[in-house]
Amino acid sequence: MDFVQNFPFMSILLSLFSGPLCSILDGKWAKRVNAIVITTIGGLSVSVLLYVVRTGQAFVYRMGHFPAPWGNEIRVGVLEAFMAAFFCVIMLLCMVSGVREREEQIEESRQNLYYVMANLLLCSLLALIYTNDLFTAYVFVEINTISACGLIMIRQTGRTIEAAIRYMIMSLLGSGLLLLGICHLYAVTGQLLMSNIREQVQLLTAGHQYHITLMVALGLMSVGLAIKSALYPFHAWLPDAYGYATLSSSAILSALVSKGYIFLLIKIFYRVVGFELVMESRVANVLFVFGIIGMIMGSVNAIRTDNLKRMIAYSSVAQIGYIYMGLGLATEAGTVASIYHVLSHAATKSLLFVAAAGLTDASRGEAHFKDITGAAYRNKLAGVAFTAGSLSMVGMPMFSGFISKLFFAQAAVGHTHKMLPTFIALAISTVLNAVYFMKTVIRIYTPVSEGTGRAVSLKEQPAKSAALVCFILLNLILGLNSDPVIRLIQNGLGMFD
């Protein structure tokens, strides 16, 4: 066995170990440990990615002395390694860009706990990506939920506490449904390992046994994960949580946490119940309908709000709708488009949150629309970055948002029932996106008389500026070089079987 194959296990254990380690360090050292851990794991994931691309096939890694299904195991393919590397990059940029906000908004004695949460969150994301065992996935979903809750409420204001409570209630409901689904599935298959469940499910469907239980299990797991990733009617916790948490928390939550659950759902579809069963069941149709409603209602809510950060948060609801619409198409192309949109949205939404923080810095810390008028002149880079992010969200060519919209449309072509609704929803949603993002861009570029805030120069915020430039570049790379990424995703999905 090649030594590289140990890297996924090492990255999970490294991030898991660094969590408790940060709890005994002080804030400054915890910050360093966190940065080193994320960078190291990013490096490890990239080498795993290169290895898997070179060998061309996925490998399983046995966790311990017992082969699965008796012991645990993790499984690494192209898509998993790519996701891990990508998440590390985004996480590092988010952590770097929010350094000053964290120091200002979090009490001195709680600084180190922030990094405990961040490290364990990273660990749970990695485990969700790599795991080949449904119950391990559930354990790490728990860690993910609790640490995300900690990240929201560590900035202690009334708003964030309330947001954290909402998040907790909704998210625990989602976890409960997921667990219920796993229990049902276990009762009829007797397995927890993804590939073994799939074999059993195929046997059961061939023999027409336990059809109701399988459908209920699939439905429960889909709804549970949909609640956790804020699909439209379950999005009530999202705007407050993203809008009022400290900068790096909002960026990480919107870019990574919900995406981890979506990735788990895709894994469940492909590797646990099998995509044929998903296509056959109506679950995909339900996700499709709610995705489309989410695309439109998220944008409508975003238009109605008068707070910049909440607007970006509501836009997340719309983008999650896109992802579920793609999954709901129940075709290979639809899933590819969804995964690409996961990447695109992760890169763009964190860019927007950081840029919005830059704009509010130049407006006396207020995020209200009337305060940020002309903010782009006071903080030039943030203005440019916000414009870039908005263009990407609206779907301008060259940016990643355009590519994902294109792929959604392509995936829908030829679909008997879903082609027309997809096109209409894409069109309406694009117009609505343009309405609220362009409105904001025009507002921040409207010159105002002096006195609404002080100018922020590049040198004042070196970390944030560097992160913004990286985010813009990442967006352009995804937008201009979409072919290799798409090939990678297709390749990875192929390895799922």
Place this chain on the structure above:
Amino acid sequence: MSRKVSEEEYQKTLSCKFRQWLDGTSDPYLGKVEMRKQEPFRETEQDRAEREKDRKRLKERVYDLENNLEVRIFNRFYRVFSVLFCIFLVVMLLAAVSDLPPHGKADNPVNNEVSRRYIEKGLEETGAVNIVTGMILDYRAFDTLGESHVLFVATCTVLILLRSDKKGDKEEDENNDRLHEPKNDIILQTVAKILVPPIFIFGIYIILAGHLGPGGGFSGGAVIGAGLILYLNAFGFAKTERFFTAKTYRRMSFCALACYSIAKSYSFYTGANHMESIIPLGTPGAILSSGLILVLNICVGIVVAGTMYTFYVMFRKGNY
């Protein structure tokens, strides 16, 4: 009345005190237990009306019921839909349950080669007489590793939420704490003195014998945590803080979790790379047997005990 001892000496004997207590002439608590008198919660009709009015006004201002069409519609449909939804959920789950294989039948899907190997070869492969411990700490140790970190991250979240960083007003803290808890309760202290050591020993026994019989880190840790809480209730923070503070908790749980991670990393690494593990399984049934399981049980026990105690302290006082 003829007595062999003088009146003065008689006053000190146990039987005299007992008699006095029976007669109701003396109260052993008097002058010893410091306890605030707890006023029963009473509210005048006027206060209540005021409170109701306040609440109504607040609700109107927050939701703006007059002009907020959305909330009005929501309130109207909420009850109907919640009932309908619950009925739907109940029917769906009942349908699923009736479709499930009957409980306890021999040819159920869950009775397959997975559980068979756990039962038949568990002792031989893990060295643990208690198959459940063998399963959670050896076969599926990765899940349990995650699970003990769930406890840790939950404690950290409670610390974020409830820890108060005020310093210097220890007296005020003490007074606030005394509002609901009596100090120097003789009965509680005597009982605690008798009970706490056996509870600790029993907890340690449960942890150490986790691989030999029913028990293990989670249950043993919970017992020790309960003992700590009892001790705290009887003797107050001044005594417990001599040996258990937030710093102790953090260091303890770091050591335990790090030990767990490192031990398991070793066994994951050797297992995946098909190397022999140097840790012997020992004779099944002996206390030093079953490889790493004993160490892992101790780690889990430490984390669980600390977590329970920290939760209690955080909810009662906010810092320690």
